[in-house]
Amino acid sequence: MSLPYPCLALLLAAACGGAAPERTRKAATAVAQDTAFRGTTAPLRRAGRTAALLRAVRADSQPGYDRIVFEFAGDSIPGYRIEYASRPVVRCGSGDPVAVAGSGRLVVRFEPARAHDEMGHATIERWTAAPGLPSVKDWRIVCDFEGQVEWVLGVPAGTPYRVLELTAPARLVLDVRHGREP
Numbered sequence: 001m002s003l004p005y006p007c008l009a010l011l012l013a014a015a016c017g018g019a020a021p022e023r024t025r026k027a028a029t030a031v032a033q034d035t036a037f038r039g040t041t042a043p044l045r046r047a048g049r050t051a052a053l054l055r056a057v058r059a060d061s062q063p064g065y066d067r068i069v070f071e072f073a074g075d076s077i078p079g080y081r082i083e084y085a086s087r088p089v090v091r092c093g094s095g096d097p098v099a100v101a102g103s104g105r106l107v108v109r110f111e112p113a114r115a116h117d118e119m120g121h122a123t124i125e126r127w128t129a130a131p132g133l134p135s136v137k138d139w140r141i142v143c144d145f146e147g148q149v150e151w152v153l154g155v156p157a158g159t160p161y162r163v164l165e166l167t168a169p170a171r172l173v174l175d176v177r178h179g180r181e182p
Helices: 007-016 022-033
Strands: 044-046 052-062 065-072 079-084 102-109 138-145 148-155 161-166 170-177
Touching: 044 138, 079 161, 102 170
Parallel strands: none
Antiparallel strands: 044 079, 052 065, 065 170, 079 102, 102 148, 138 148, 161 170
């Protein structure tokens, strides 16, 4: 687990016997108190040209939102499109419908990307169970084929979300605000 840079600075200062700069302490406090955000329910899109290998997916609940982290090998993330599904979600290739818990279906598609190595072995665990988070009720990978990796998350319908792009390692962070099911 990697620590946020402000936490790392505090740990280094404590280990060296010095006090952390005031600015670092304020930044660490601001991160810990980030419990609300506007977010969006509109589709978000970023074009990508460089193919990326999805190597890990993690989830955690924070005060006010659930965080899903998609981590890629290399130093850049692929293109992506994140949007609420207006039609049933289906598996690529088979066309079989995919059901998830929650009244809303938030679709996360990466392109060009893959979630398997050169031998065809999955590079991530293919989660199909409820992660036990307040907003993200369920999630499933629905496609890893021909340069597309797609996930569907079961969330309360119309719940705002936000996206952050991070480096070292390359990550797309998806925060979904806590909401209530009708």
